[in-house]
Amino acid sequence: MAKLKLSTIEDSKPIKLTVELPATVHRDLLAYARILASESGQTAPEPEKLIAPMLARFMATDRAFAKLRRVDTTARTQPTRLTSEKPT
Numbered sequence: 001m002a003k004l005k006l007s008t009i010e011d012s013k014p015i016k017l018t019v020e021l022p023a024t025v026h027r028d029l030l031a032y033a034r035i036l037a038s039e040s041g042q043t044a045p046e047p048e049k050l051i052a053p054m055l056a057r058f059m060a061t062d063r064a065f066a067k068l069r070r071v072d073t074t075a076r077t078q079p080t081r082l083t084s085e086k087p088t
Contacts, residue, residue: 006053009045
C-alpha cells in the first residue's frame, strides 16, 4: 500500500483564514481524511485540519521555494553597507 505524505496532524495555535475551495478539492480532502484515519486507526480529522500540514509539506519539499527563500532571508539579514565620505 502506498504511504501518505502526512502522518500526524499537529495541534498548535491556529491563525484563522477564510478560503474558498473548489468542491472537488473539498471532496478530495474528505477522502484523504478518511484514508488517513484508516491508516492511523484514529478518527478522521476535519478537512480544514489537513490544509495547513499539506501546505507546509508542499513548501518544505519545493526546492525552488527553499532556494529563493534562502536568498530572500540572506538579503534581509545582511547589514546594509553605508558609504561614508572622508572629511576633507
